[in-house]
Amino acid sequence: MAAKGVGRTSGTIHDYPDFDANQDAETLHKAMKGFGTDEDIILDILAQRSNDQRQQIILAYKTVIGKDLVDDLKSELSGTFESLIVALLLPPDRYDAKELYDALKGAGTSEDVLVEILASRNNEEIQQIVAAYKEDFDSNLEEDIDSDTSSYFQRVLISLVQGNRDEGEADPCQAEDDAKALYEAGENAWGTDEGRFIAILCSKSVPHLLTVFEEYQKINDIDLEDSIGSECSGNLQCVLSAIVKCVKNTPAYFAEKLYNAMKGAGTDDHTLLRVMVSRAEVDMVQIKAAYKEKYEESLHSSIVGDTGGDFKDTLVKLCAGDD
Incomplete structure (x- = not known):
């Protein structure tokens, strides 16, 4: 999901001008050659190149030096700096896939990582992550989510991992109906119809949901995020709140x-x-x-x-x- 209503988004890292992948590869090799490692040079190069340029450096390093850049960096660096530099060298979809895999296959399940990634990525990004997950770990992301999570939280994640959210414009009449449905499923009900929240928040388009939120405020004079806080708990509350926050302003x-x-x-x-x-x-x-x-x-x-x-x-x- 992209942030709507906050203008065009942009990053702080862009393609480096006068980029030369072979030169960067040779400079990185010299920084790791001999006694000691020049972390400043490694930092200056990799933190100021775009991800696409870093992929070209990886290929150039293997071509010019005949070694694997990531392996060399792992052998020379340590701690959080090593983790950060290695993370920069992964393409975005493979990095997200790795984070999800670690969240599911590590000691216990890191629900917060699952929520952050799946609630904030758009359809195309999620589809790319699913493919990268399969390729890199020979495993099915949906099946791993199914085996490591449960209840309504599991249902939300499985819905999101389809990467099939509607991408159309808002339908004002339907938005009013959806807002009423959410009100009847939560604040105006004895108990909470979690399935109704999941169906609307996980499938409707971002522009449509923004209109739903406005209509919900009119009906109930309460922000939907506040209602989720009072009607849901635990991991379900966290993931539904994250969806709402990302729709409003990623x-x-x-x-x-x-x-x-x-x-x-x-x-x-x-x-x-x-x-x-x-x-x-x-x-x-x-x-x-x-x-x-x-x-x-x-x-x-x-x-x-x-x-x-x-x-x-x-x-x-x-x-x-x-x-």
């Missing part, structure tokens, strides 16, 4: 994710890494603006204050300055 959703990853004692490096890598070429400009508007501090300042070392320096480059 960059604001990710700004909140970044803020929550850095607030309080300790930093959730994994979430911070995943969001910065996956959104750097998509809507990071809008995420930064939403972050500053809501939290009255620049994303750059928060990153500098909550992280350190090469990990911090890479995130700052992906953030592209303080504004």
